[in-house]
Amino acid sequence: MxxxxxxxxxxxxxxxxxxxxxxxxxxxxxxxxxxxxxxxxxxxxxxxxxxxxxxxxxxxxNRAVHYAYVADGYNVNNLYSPSQTIASAINDLNSADYKWVKDNNGNLRLTYLNVDDYLYTKHIPGTSTSWGELLETLDEDYNDYIVDQKIDTGSIHNTxxxxxxxxxxxxxxxxxxxxxxxxxxxxxxxxxxxxxxxxxxxxxxxxxxxxxxxxxxxxxxxxxxxxxxxxxxxxxxxxxxxxxxxxxxxxxxxxxxxxxxxxxxxxxxxxxxxxxxxxxxxxxxxxxxxxxxxxxxxxxxxxxxxxxxxxxxxxxxxxxxxxxxxxxxxxxxxxxxxxxxxxxxxxxxxxxxxxxxxxxxxxxxxxxxxxxxRLSRTSITPTPTPNPQTGTIIIVAQCWWELTGPSNYDGGQGTQTINDAPIGEYTFMSLGNYDYATDTLTAGGTITFTREAC
Structure with missing residues (x-):
């Protein structure tokens, strides 16, 4: 058997x-x-x-940035060479926000720098110089840099x-x-x-x-x-x-x-x-x-x-x-x-x-x-608003179903009771055979949708 x-x-x-x-x-x-x-x-x-x-x-x-880049035909030996402290701070930025080259003596020279708008007035870690002052220095003291600002709308990358x-x-x-x-x-x-x-x-x-x-x-x-x-x-x-x-x-x-x-x-x-x-x-x-x-x-x-x-x-x-x-x-x-x-x-x-x-x-x-x-440190429960006129909906189904109307519901097999449902016309659909029915719920009333087979 x-x-x-x-x-x-x-x-x-x-x-x-x-x-x-x-x-x-x-x-x-x-x-x-x-x-x-x-x-x-x-x-x-x-x-x-x-x-x-x-x-x-x-x-x-939607990233507001200030940025500097070198113009075509630049002389690498005339580019900005940072102190070790500033170089370390730049290296702590996102790797897509800076680029280095080495001059003839092996020293690092900056060819590209992206600075978020919120960092512009903040000091570079370990220095008394702000990121904005660094960009202004590149703009005013070095002929090979172009300094500008933009809104970066993003692209797919792996950094x-x-x-x-x-x-x-x-x-x-x-x-x-x-x-x-x-x-x-x-x-x-x-x-x-x-x-x-x-x-x-x-x-x-x-x-x-x-x-x-x-x-x-x-x-x-x-x-x-x-x-x-x-x-x-x-x-x-x-x-x-x-x-x-x-x-x-x-x-x-x-x-x-x-x-x-x-x-x-x-x-x-x-x-x-x-x-x-x-x-x-x-x-x-x-x-x-x-x-x-x-x-x-x-x-x-x-x-x-x-x-x-x-x-x-x-x-x-x-x-x-x-x-x-x-x-x-x-x-x-x-x-x-x-x-x-x-x-x-x-x-x-x-x-x-x-x-x-x-x-x-x-x-x-x-x-x-x-x-x-509060930045998520405290959970706030909104004050509930009074319920509108409502009624009760009873679902008796043997397969998955959807209910659409003034409020939408869905569920599975068995008997389910929906209390405090807003009044109005509801359409019940069985997802087993896509059969549907419509009924109107009145204040304090009850409507029932039954599907014995899918």
Whole structure:
């Protein structure tokens, strides 16, 4: 007799890393942007191979700098040769902010220097000379230098991030392969590289597939999301949208955050699999957080006589978080976490969710300038505002669902009650078969959406 293991896993991992002026500050869009959609619909018997991937890197900064460089035809022996103290201070800058050459006697001569605007009036360490005075000396006492100022908007590089700079790296891969069997696949990919506000995504992928083995065939597959955002410190300035907030003296600290979600299908003989993932990695202002969500569900094929999905399913969720205070480049907070699950055999239900509705990491505040002056050292809880007229929504579903209306919700299998939902018209959609229904919630009332099958 063949044994089946009945496994039911419903896990929601909900992580919000927030604080007053802390965490992810997303880069902004470039002038030219791309939008594309890829839809796949397959219903076939026999071997199949389907693969999709995206690698996306975006760098952005708003760095005011004063700089000096040498004109063409310069005489190396006439260039500025610093003292050992000043040379050491220059070498402590970002390696992309200075260049040296050696003269005929082997002495260092300066050919390029970038100085952040905030350093201009500050003394060079170990001296009584300011960085601005050094640049003025190059401009007035040396004929071979051109001194100017600019706003550096950033570019992709492999050196330490500059002040005001942030970089976002998103890697997504998804593949399926079988050596036979019957498969039904519906898959959608949506990408938009433009700035996104809260609750919107730059990349979104959804798929639903049903597989049944024939003649001993198997299905394998995997999907992986890696979201990496890092930034050096930046003055708050215009990166916070709220016009009532005076944050000119505040600092958004440095951070390096990486999160990952991965699922694997191994030697599947039968089952229905649905997955959905989304990432927001680009925003116009610093008060829109980075976000990622991923979910996968495995259930029996309705045509299977066993009542179980058969095979192995694995998931891995993890993150590495590093945050600083002020202008420091030394971590003030670290957080490394990992969640792993694996099931093999006869699977009745397997559901795994990363984010509810999304992992977010970003800047929050109340609009009070005092909050920002605390530089994340104190957690401020905004004063709650009175709730509008509300009611109750009950969801009874056997698969993933979305609810849109005056407020948006989503969830998985089982019965869920949403209290204090704003009144108005709501549309319920089952993500198993994309069936939908609409109802209107009144003040103090209750509406119920039921989906017994996917």
């Amino acid at each position: 063949k044994k089946y293991i009945s496994i039911s896993i419903i896990l929601a991992t909900f992580i919000i890393l927030i604080g007053i002026i802390t965490a992810d500050r997303l880069p902004s869009q470039v002038p030219e942007n791309q939008i594309f959609t890829v839809d796949t619909l397959i219903d076939s018997t026999g071997p199949i191979y389907d693969e999709s991937s995206l690698d996306w890197t975006l760098d952005d900064q 330490k991030l500059n002040s005001t700079e942030e970089i976002m790296i998103l890697t997504w891969t998804d593949f399926l392969r079988s050596n036979g069997g019957k498969i039904s696949l519906n898959k959608n990919i949506d990408f938009d590289s433009q700035d996104k506000g809260k609750s919107l995504s730059n990349l979104k992928s959804e798929k639903i597939l049903t597989y049944a083995s024939t003649e001993g065939a198997h299905l394998i597959g995997s999907e992986e999301w890696v979201f990496d955002v890092a930034g050096n410190w930046e003055r708050t300035g215009d990166s916070i949208r709220c016009v009532f907030t005076d944050t000119s003296g505040s600092i958004i600290p440095a951070f390096c955050n990486v999160v990952k979600a991965k699922s694997e299908l191994v030697n599947m003989n039968s089952g229905q699999i649905s997955s959905r993932g989304a990432v927001r990695g680009v925003a116009e202002t610093g008060d829109v957080p980075g976000a990622m969500s991923y979910r996968i569900a495995v259930s029996p094929d309705s045509n299977s006589n066993s009542g179980f999905a058969e095979g192995a399913v694995k998931t891995l969720f993890g993150g590495s978080i590093m945050e600083a205070h002020g202008r420091n480049n030394i971590p003030s907070a670290t957080n490394n976490w990992r969640d792993v699950a694996s099931v093999t055999g006869g699977i009745k239900t397997f559901q795994k969710t990363f984010g509810d509705p999304a992992y977010t990491s970003g800047i929050t505040g109340t609009g009070d300038p005092d909050d920002y002056d």
